[in-house]
Each structure stands twice: as structure tokens, then as C-alpha cells.
Amino acid sequence: MTGAPTTSSVTVTPTSVDAMVDVVRDAVATTRPLRIAGAEQWPAAGHPVRATITVRCSALRGISHYTPGDLTLSCGAGTTLAELDEATGANGQWCPLLPWGDDAGTVGATIATATAGPFAERLGRPRQLVLGLEAVDGRAQRISPGGRVVKNVAGFDLTRLFTGSWGTLAILTTLHLRLRARPSVDESWWINDGDAARLHAFARGPHLPLAVHRTDGASKGLDGEGWLVRLGGNRAAVESARETLRGCGTMAPVATEIWDRVRLVDAPSSPALAWPWTPLARRVRAQFDPSGILNPGLLGDPE
Amino acid sequence: MSSLAAALADVVGGAQVLARPATLHVYRSDALPGLRALPSLAVFPATPDELIGVIRVLAAHDAPFVARGAGTGLSGGALADGITLVGLHRMRRILALDPVARTATVEPGVVNATLTRAAAPHGLHYAPDPSSQAACTIGGNIAENAGGPHCLKYGVTLDHVVAATIVLPDGxxxxxxxxxxxxxxxxxxFVGSEGCFGVVVDVTVRLTPDPERIVTLLADFTSVDTAADATSQVVAAGIVPAALELMDAATIGAVESSVYAAGYPRDAAAVLLVEVDGAADGVEADVTHLTALLRDAGARGVRVAHDPADRARLWQGRKKAFGAMGRIAPHLVVQDAVVPRTRLAELLRTIEGIGVRHGVRVCNVFHAGDGNLHPNIPCDTDDPAEAARVHAAMSEIMTACIAAGGSITGEHGVGIDKLGYMDALFTPETLDAMCRLREVFDPGRRANPGKAVPVHACREWHAVPAGRRGVA
Known part of the structure; x- marks a missing residue:
């Protein structure tokens, strides 16, 4: 999940949380910083990590708990998005993280970087889809805030704090996720030369499209510049949305898979490039990684 | 007048500082009965500058304090035991309302329902709708990460907060x-930190477009089990109701005997209140689907309310259920716990058994769609024997919810009331990490001391200032 290391020479792949605790404890004791990695699918955050050891989370893999009726699921951080999608899809559900990048990426990296995607506005950002987690912080403490239930305000919200902290406060080991039912009807349209004002109104209007995405067609095998629109819901809702959409421009149906391409080629620049190291942010870092051994340098933090 | 009181009076004026016990009495409890504590002082800033000035005076005096909104909290979180209470109800300006960006910036004392009324002319509303929304403040909602019936679809307070200006306890x-x-x-x-991290000076929240169509359904059941199982079936069918509430026979009886009578069938074992909203065509399709699904799931009858007056009546019974229970006993102990939705029926049976065993009457009225239970016990907490029975029953209920993989609070917060359950819910290492997060915001440990996370869990809290150990 992180940029190339400066001088990485060793890679360790802990196969249990206890082993992860040992790795962090050793790193603290020997002051040898760690570069945390999932599937190593993610773009660089813009800064090199000053570390000699790479810790891969890929062995903390698999779904440990899934009750479809509760629409909740727990999995290891190294579980891939593809595995998550396959398991939930079998029950007509999904965890609609659908982040920028591809499905070979891990759940842990998606949450650690809080990487959203083209559907985040409508289906939820990573911060909204994580119910709780388990992690090992920079003091080698095992921490498990939140829980598996969909509503929970017990205790201070370390789940929110660790989500999107780019592995600089704790190494995520398990994620408890909120699932949703997949829409019964799900269709996508390419609108070339559409009416921008109408599409803007449509995106904000009562039909609640899953996405209205302005993009170039060439990188997706389509012509010109235009909008990709995804509609989801019950049949009546989608039909009614489609009728309104017709007034926005010439529509051509496209396969849902086009969004995989969108996620791969239209990713915006990383928010990690401009990390604000405010006094409060420095204090957070000092509390959870006092030795500076977790991804040092990644977020442009001073040496 | 103490030097602290005098310094606070310099900031807000003498009339806005209360120091005599007789005048402080009104602030000795929140909406949780049975717990009372008298503040030593109360101070009421009216502007951001006054609030910041007040917090700086408190910091200069190394004085602990508790911020308070409307005092509608249900966990004892706003109690100030012998320390200064900072009341924010005078900070009630809506600073900006942008209908295009769909945001509003407000001071912490703005009442939840007031914001929605201000947004209404623009076809917008503030989505989090705790049942106390006619009185509770946005600042209090932030402190507790408040929920409400419509959180099922629209999310809790945190999902609607964009940015906030905070005065940290050090000023x-x-x-x-x-x-x-x-x-x-x-x-x-910060959101949900129960006043332990600082005080909101102003907050920018998201406003939500009013749905094109809203339909409310009332399904009645002859068994609580069937009603509880029906909630899972609704959610599993892929319908996302705006709200999905369950009321049991005890609650129905209380409501129907009160001025809030909503026309719920008195002979039902439970009713489900289900609301769907959105674009008109999709909503009508959901209503058709839901009606069939609820009947298949065992509903004896399904009433569909399209008309705003009819819908309001159905909701009145739910929103005023706590008030209706006031007819039964002088106090109402409202509990808040969460369990996995698929275990609702089992937990409701367990709760019933616990009530019978302790000789207390449990009225259930809760957010079934997200498994957020509210087992309420009407009682007289001034009767020590009855208070002890209620406490014992509530403890057993919480233990059962934790054992089922749930949580001790979904939306009311830990406050003082639930501190004792935190060790059962979280590991010592996790609680210690929570203490460390608090240390980031409030290293002096002066903001709402003694709430939310038990102090014994804070491993590095050695140098607690004299006199504050145990309550810090």
C-alpha cells in the first residue's frame, strides 16, 4: 500500500496477530522502522518510507465472520477486495468500498488509506463502512475498538482515527465491515455531449444515481468526452431515473464492468501528498507511534 | 465570590455566572433519572469569544468543567459534580445556511429541530433526529454522536458533520x-467524545434534501418474535427503510392510554413502524413489496399511511412514547444497547425473563432496523428497593447484549451510567489506547472528567492532580 522503500532489505509476513505484535515489539526494541504493505497494489503516497523492514499483511487473510442477515462481515486485513466481493455477492450483498485501483488490493489497505471510489458519495466512504477493527499500534499493543454491530458509540472512536491513517498509528489486522444489499436493478449508461447543467441537477436530484462521473471516453473504449452514469434500485425506481436521464443527452448502455476501468484509470491524486502536520496531528502520532517506527516518512513527516 | 467566579464574570457578566446552590439546582441532573450532582458554578457564554474566554479562564485556574447543551442526555454525561458547568444554550445562532452546498454552520446551542425548521424553506432538513429533537442541541448531538429513527438510512450525527471549530480544554x-x-x-x-476532548465553538453540518415521497407503514403482530424476525427479512430483502421501529405491547398500552394515542392496535403483541422515502415511483414499488413481505412474515395487518397528518399521528406515538410512559411511574430508566439484528427476537425473550425475575416492567420501543434496543423501565428511583431491582435488571440486560456480540450503547453514550460495563466490552489495552486519544486533546484531563472511559484503564495517568484522582 505504500511507496517504494528507500533501503528495504527484509520482508516479513506475519501469519498471526501475535506474530505481528512480536514484529512491532522487535522493531521498537531495535529502533528499526517498518514499512507496512498489503498487496503492494497501491500508488506511492508521494514520499519514500524510511524503513529497512517491510511487513506484509497478506497472510492475515480470510473471512472470519459473516452473518448475511446482519449485513456485517469480519475479515483479515490481507483479504483481497475480490475475495470480499465474491463472498458477499453470493448472498446478493456487497461492501461497496469499490475504491480507486483494482480488486487485487486488500481490504486492510483500502481502510488504512481510506481510499474511496466513484460511488463513495452515494454508497459510503471507507470511514462509514468500517464498524470496528483490530490493530497493533506502534507500542505493540493489540487494540480492538468498535465492534460488529451497525450502531455503536461506546468509547472514544479509534476506528475512525485509524481509518485513513496510512499505517502511521497502527497496523490493521482485522476489519469489521458494514454490508449492503446489492440493488436489484443495476445499469450503466454513457452520455456523450450531455447537458452539463441537467446532469448536475440529476446527480443531486431525487433519483440518487450511484454515480454521475465526468470522464474521457478514449481510455474506456468510448467516444469523446462525456458522463458515465450508474443507476441502482428497484425496477420502478431505475425506470423512472432512466426516463429523467433521457432528457440529459444521448444515452448508450454500457456494461457494469466499465467501472473497473474507471477505478483503474481515473483515480485522483492521493490526499497523502498534502498531509497537514498540525500540532494535534503530531500529538496523535506521538501517542500511538512514539518511536516513529510505523511508515516513517510516508506522509511527509519530518525525520 | 471565588476568584474563578469573578474571572468568569469578567468574561460573560455577573448575571451569567451562577454560584449559589439554590440557583444551581436545576443543573444537577440530565434526562437520566437517579443520578444527581451539584455543580460548584455554572457559566453561560453567549458568543464564540465569550466561550473561548471562559475556557481560557478555566485553564488558567486549572479548573475542570463540563459542557452542557439542553441536558437531554440519557447517560449522566452532562453532570458536573462539584465543578464548573459551561451551559451553551445561549449560543444559538445559525451562522450560515447554504442551500446550494447543502450545509449549515451553527453554534452549539442551536436546537436540532430549529435547524430543520430553518432549512425547510429550501426543501432541506437536518437528518439526525433523536427523539428529543425538539429540545436537544446540535452541540450535544456532536458530543454523543446522536442517532434517531432515521439513522437507519441516513446515518448518525458523524455522517452529517463536515467541519468544526473546537476550543481545546487548554484554550x-x-x-x-x-x-x-x-x-x-x-x-x-471528536464526534462522540462526550465532551472529554473540548467544546464546539461552531460546526458545519450537511443538510439533506427532503424526499419526494414518504410513506409510513404500521404492521401489527401477535408475537414479538415474529415482529423482530420480520425486521431482518425486510433488511435482507434489500429494502433500505428510512426507519424501522418496534414497539411492544407494554409501550403500545402506554401510548394508547395517553394524549399521544396513535391508533396502534391495543391487542397487538408488537407493532413495526416502517417508513420508506425517496423518488415517488421507487417508493411505491417498495410499499407494495413491503406490504406483501410483512404479511408473509406474519403480520396480522398492515396499515399504509400516505397522508402527512396520518403519518404524523403514527410517528407521534413513537416519538412521544417515553413521555407516555410518564403516566405509569414517576421516573423512566431508558436503556440503550445494540445487538446483531438477527438476534433481536432471542434478546427480547431474554429481556422479558430478566424483567419478570426482578419484578420490573420493561417497555421496549426501539430502532429495530439497526438492532438498537431501548428497554425502558418505568419506576420510582427514589424508592431504594425498587431502584436496586431496576439496576440489577439493567445490568443483566447489558451483560446479555454484550454476550450476544453487541454494544452497551448505540446512541446515548457511556457517560457515568455505563462506565461499569466498559471493562466487559473492551480489552485493557483498548481502553488504554482510548485514554491516550483523550490525552491528545486534553492532557490536563479537565474536560468532563470521570466520563466515557474508566480512569483505572489509563495506564500512564500517574500524575493526576491532587483531588482529581478517581474522578479524573
Whole structure:
């Protein structure tokens, strides 16, 4: 999940949380910083990590708990998005993280970087889809805030704090996720030369499209510049949305898979490039990684 | 007048500082019965500058304090035991309302329902709708990460907060956001911190477009089990109701005997109140689907309310259920716990058994769609024997919810009331990490001391100032 290391020479792949605790404890004791990695699918955050050891989370893999009726699921951080999608899809559900990048990426990296995607506005950002987690912080403490239930305000919200902290406060080991039912009807349209004002109104209007995405067609095998629109819901809702959409421009149906391409080629620049190291942010870092051994340098933090 | 009181009076004027016990009595409890504590002082800033000035005076005096909104909290979180209470109800300006960006910036004392009324002319509303919304403040909602029936579809307070200006307990003023453009999610950490991290000076919240169509259904059941199982079936069918509430026979009886009578069938074992909203065509399709699904799931009857007056009547019974229970006994102990939705029926049976065993009457009225139970016990907490029975029953209920993989609070907060359950819910290492997060915001441990996380869990809290150990 992180940029190339400066001088990485060793890679360790802990196969249990206890082993992860040992790795962090050793790193603290020997002051040898760690570069945390999932599937190593993610773009660089813009800064090199000053570390000699790479810790891969890929062995903390698999779904440990899934009750479809509760629409909740727990999995290891190294579980891939593809595995998550396959398991939930079998029950007509999904965890609609659908982040920028591809499905070979891990759940842990998606949450650690809080990487959203083209559907985040409508289906939820990573911060909204994580119910709780388990992690090992920079003091080698095992921490498990939140829980598996969909509503929970017990205790201070370390789940929110660790989500999107780019592995600089704790190494995520398990994620408890909120699932949703997949829409019964799900269709996508390419609108070339559409009416921008109408599409803007449509995106904000009562039909609640899953996405209205302005993009170039060439990188997706389509012509010109235009909008990709995804509609989801019950049949009546989608039909009614489609009728309104017709007034926005010439529509051509496209396969849902086009969004995989969108996620791969239209990713915006990383928010990690401009990390604000405010006094409060420095204090957070000092509390959870006092030795500076977790991804040092990644977020442009001073040496 | 103490030197602290005098210094506070310099900031807000003498009339806005209360120091005599007789005048402080009204602030000795929140909406949780049975717990009372008298503040030593109360101070009421009216502007951001006054609030910041007040917090700086408190910092200069190394004085602990508790921020308070409307006092509608249900966990004892707003109690100030012998320390200064900072009341925010005078800070009630809506600073900006942008119908295009769909945001509003408000002071912490703005009442929840007032914001929705201000947004209404623009076809917008503030989505989090705790049942106390006619009185509770946005600042209090932030402190507790408040929920409400419509959180099922629209999310809790945190999902609607964009940014906030905070005065930290040491008097420093900072702006927090969610980190979507880079940065730790410090706003996510702040919301729900129960007043332990600082005080909101102003907050920018999201406003939600009013749905094109809203339909409310009332399904009645001859068994609580069937009603509880029906909730899972609704959610599993892929319908996302705006709200999905369950009321049991005891609650129905209380409501129907009160001025809030909503026309719920008195002979039902439970009713489900289900609301769907959105674009008109999709909603009508959901209503058809839901009606069939609820009947298949065992509903004896399904009433569909399209008309706003009819819908309001159905909702009145739910929103005023706590008030209706006031007819039964002088106090109402409202509990708040969460269990996995698929275990609702089992937990409701367990709760019934616990009530019978302790000789207390449990009225259930709760957010079934997200498994957020509210087992309420009407009682007289001034009767020590009855109070002990209620406490014992509530403890057993919480233990059962934790054992079922749930949580001790979904929306009311830990406050003082639930501190004792935190060790059962979280590991010592996790509680210690929570203490460390608090240390980031409030290293002096002066903001709402003794709430939310038990102090014994804080491993590095050695140098607690004299006199504050045990309550810190």
C-alpha cells in the first residue's frame, strides 16, 4: 500500500496477530522502522518510507465472520477486495468500498488509506463502512475498538482515527465491515455531449444515481468526452431515473464492468501528498507511534 | 465570590455566572433519572469569544468543567459534580445556511429541530433526529454522536458533520475535518467524545434534501418474535427503510392510554413502524413489496399511511412514547444497547425473563432496523428497593447484549451510567489506547472528567492532580 522503500532489505509476513505484535515489539526494541504493505497494489503516497523492514499483511487473510442477515462481515486485513466481493455477492450483498485501483488490493489497505471510489458519495466512504477493527499500534499493543454491530458509540472512536491513517498509528489486522444489499436493478449508461447543467441537477436530484462521473471516453473504449452514469434500485425506481436521464443527452448502455476501468484509470491524486502536520496531528502520532517506527516518512513527516 | 467566579464574570457578566446552590439546582441532573450532582458554578457564554474566554479562564485556574447543551442526555454525561458547568444554550445562532452546498454552520446551542425548521424553506432538513429533537442541541448531538429513527438510512450525527471549530480544554482554538483531503480523521475522533476532548465553538453540518415521497407503514403482530424476525427479512430483502421501529405491547398500552394515542392496535403483541422515502415511483414499488413481505412474515395487518397528518399521528406515538410512559411511574430508566439484528427476537425473550425475575416492567420501543434496543423501565428511583431491582435488571440486560456480540450503547453514550460495563466490552489495552486519544486533546484531563472511559484503564495517568484522582 505504500511507496517504494528507500533501503528495504527484509520482508516479513506475519501469519498471526501475535506474530505481528512480536514484529512491532522487535522493531521498537531495535529502533528499526517498518514499512507496512498489503498487496503492494497501491500508488506511492508521494514520499519514500524510511524503513529497512517491510511487513506484509497478506497472510492475515480470510473471512472470519459473516452473518448475511446482519449485513456485517469480519475479515483479515490481507483479504483481497475480490475475495470480499465474491463472498458477499453470493448472498446478493456487497461492501461497496469499490475504491480507486483494482480488486487485487486488500481490504486492510483500502481502510488504512481510506481510499474511496466513484460511488463513495452515494454508497459510503471507507470511514462509514468500517464498524470496528483490530490493530497493533506502534507500542505493540493489540487494540480492538468498535465492534460488529451497525450502531455503536461506546468509547472514544479509534476506528475512525485509524481509518485513513496510512499505517502511521497502527497496523490493521482485522476489519469489521458494514454490508449492503446489492440493488436489484443495476445499469450503466454513457452520455456523450450531455447537458452539463441537467446532469448536475440529476446527480443531486431525487433519483440518487450511484454515480454521475465526468470522464474521457478514449481510455474506456468510448467516444469523446462525456458522463458515465450508474443507476441502482428497484425496477420502478431505475425506470423512472432512466426516463429523467433521457432528457440529459444521448444515452448508450454500457456494461457494469466499465467501472473497473474507471477505478483503474481515473483515480485522483492521493490526499497523502498534502498531509497537514498540525500540532494535534503530531500529538496523535506521538501517542500511538512514539518511536516513529510505523511508515516513517510516508506522509511527509519530518525525520 | 471565588476568584474563578469573578474571572468568569469578567468574561460573560455577573448575571451569567451562577454560584449559589439554590440557583444551581436545576443543573444537577440530565434526562437520566437517579443520578444527581451539584455543580460548584455554572457559566453561560453567549458568543464564540465569550466561550473561548471562559475556557481560557478555566485553564488558567486549572479548573475542570463540563459542557452542557439542553441536558437531554440519557447517560449522566452532562453532570458536573462539584465543578464548573459551561451551559451553551445561549449560543444559538445559525451562522450560515447554504442551500446550494447543502450545509449549515451553527453554534452549539442551536436546537436540532430549529435547524430543520430553518432549512425547510429550501426543501432541506437536518437528518439526525433523536427523539428529543425538539429540545436537544446540535452541540450535544456532536458530543454523543446522536442517532434517531432515521439513522437507519441516513446515518448518525458523524455522517452529517463536515467541519468544526473546537476550543481545546487548554484554550487553543483548532479546526477539525474528516481528513478527506489529507490528515487524520480528528473530527471523526471528536464526534462522540462526550465532551472529554473540548467544546464546539461552531460546526458545519450537511443538510439533506427532503424526499419526494414518504410513506409510513404500521404492521401489527401477535408475537414479538415474529415482529423482530420480520425486521431482518425486510433488511435482507434489500429494502433500505428510512426507519424501522418496534414497539411492544407494554409501550403500545402506554401510548394508547395517553394524549399521544396513535391508533396502534391495543391487542397487538408488537407493532413495526416502517417508513420508506425517496423518488415517488421507487417508493411505491417498495410499499407494495413491503406490504406483501410483512404479511408473509406474519403480520396480522398492515396499515399504509400516505397522508402527512396520518403519518404524523403514527410517528407521534413513537416519538412521544417515553413521555407516555410518564403516566405509569414517576421516573423512566431508558436503556440503550445494540445487538446483531438477527438476534433481536432471542434478546427480547431474554429481556422479558430478566424483567419478570426482578419484578420490573420493561417497555421496549426501539430502532429495530439497526438492532438498537431501548428497554425502558418505568419506576420510582427514589424508592431504594425498587431502584436496586431496576439496576440489577439493567445490568443483566447489558451483560446479555454484550454476550450476544453487541454494544452497551448505540446512541446515548457511556457517560457515568455505563462506565461499569466498559471493562466487559473492551480489552485493557483498548481502553488504554482510548485514554491516550483523550490525552491528545486534553492532557490536563479537565474536560468532563470521570466520563466515557474508566480512569483505572489509563495506564500512564500517574500524575493526576491532587483531588482529581478517581474522578479524573
Amino acid at each position: 487553543e482554538v483548532v479546526t477539525l475535518d474528516r481528513g478527506d483531503e489529507g490528515g487524520y480523521d480528528l473530527l471523526g475522533a
